[in-house]
Amino acid sequence: MSHPARSDARDNRARMVEAASAVFGDEGLGAPMREVARRAGVGPATLYRHFPTKRALIAETFAAQRRACHTAVRDALADPDPWQGFRELVERICELHAHSGGFADAFMTAFPEAADFAADREHTLRAVTEVARRAQRAGRLRPDFVVDDLVLMLMAHRGVQNVPPATRLAASRRFAAYLIEAFRAAPDAGASAPLPPAARLHHAPPPTLR
Numbered sequence: 001m002s003h004p005a006r007s008d009a010r011d012n013r014a015r016m017v018e019a020a021s022a023v024f025g026d027e028g029l030g031a032p033m034r035e036v037a038r039r040a041g042v043g044p045a046t047l048y049r050h051f052p053t054k055r056a057l058i059a060e061t062f063a064a065q066r067r068a069c070h071t072a073v074r075d076a077l078a079d080p081d082p083w084q085g086f087r088e089l090v091e092r093i094c095e096l097h098a099h100s101g102g103f104a105d106a107f108m109t110a111f112p113e114a115a116d117f118a119a120d121r122e123h124t125l126r127a128v129t130e131v132a133r134r135a136q137r138a139g140r141l142r143p144d145f146v147v148d149d150l151v152l153m154l155m156a157h158r159g160v161q162n163v164p165p166a167t168r169l170a171a172s173r174r175f176a177a178y179l180i181e182a183f184r185a186a187p188d189a190g191a192s193a194p195l196p197p198a199a200r201l202h203h204a205p206p207p208t209l210r
Contacts, residue, residue, distance in 0.1 A: 013050050016040040020061040024102030025161075029058065029114055055113040058106060065096050065103040066120055072096075073127040082134035086141060086183075089131060090150065091176050093124070094157055098172035101161040108154060125150070142185045153179050170197060 019040035023031045033054055037047040051057035072092040079085030097104035106114040107121055125147050135141035156175075163171045174197075 009050075012040075012042055012046060016042060016047055016050060016057075017061050020057050021100065021102060024058070024061065024105070025100055029102065029105050029109070033057070053113070055116065058102075058114050059116050062100065062103045062106055062117075065100060066117070068096055069093065069107075069120060069124060073124055076131050077127055079131075082131060082138050083140035086128075086131045086135045087180050089128060090153075090180055090183075091173070093154070094172050094176040095169065097154065097157060098160050098169050101158070104154070104158055104161070108151075108158070136185075140185055141183055145183055149183070 016036065020036045023036050023039055027035070033047060033051075034044050036057065037044045040047070047057075051060070069092075072089055076085040076089035079088070097107070106117045107124075128150055129147045132141055132145055132147065136143055136145065157172065160168055160172045160175060
C-alpha cells in the first residue's frame, strides 16, 4: 500500500515536469523557474526541493526524448539499407523536434543549463555522418551532402513550432520529406516517395494550375 505523502510527491513531480515541458516549449529554455512553478500550481520552494537547478529540471523534462533520439541513432546505424537508415533518422529527429520546441532548443543550442544535451547532439551528428557516408557509397545520397546541411535543416525546421499544434506534426513530416528528396542523389521523379498530406496552415483555397 503506497503512502499518501509519497503519492502526492510523485504527482507533484509529474505535474512539474509536464509544466516545464509546456513552459520551455512556449517561452524557450530561458523561462524562469518561478513560471514553471506557477504553471504547475506549486510554490517555488517545492519546485526547488525536487529540482535544485534548472539543469536538473531540463534533463528530466526531456529524458524521454533523449532516449528516443538514442534509439533512432542505433536503428539507423543497424539498418542494412543505408539510404533507408538515413531517411528514417532524419524523419525521426524532425518528429521529436516537432513534438517539443523545448527539446529542439535544448538539442540545437549551447544554452548553459542544457549542457547535458551537447553530448547527445555530437553523438547524433557523428551517427548521421556515418550513415550518410554509407548512403553516399551506395550512390543514394548526393555526394556533396555534409552534416552541416542537416544542422541547417533543423534550424529551418524550428519554424514548425509556429504552426498550430493540430497541424504541426503533418507540417513537420512534409518538411522532412521535401528535404530528404533534396538530399537524394540524382532525384528521379519515378523513384520518389510520395509526400505526406499537406498541413492546412491558412484558409485560402489551394492554387489552381492552368
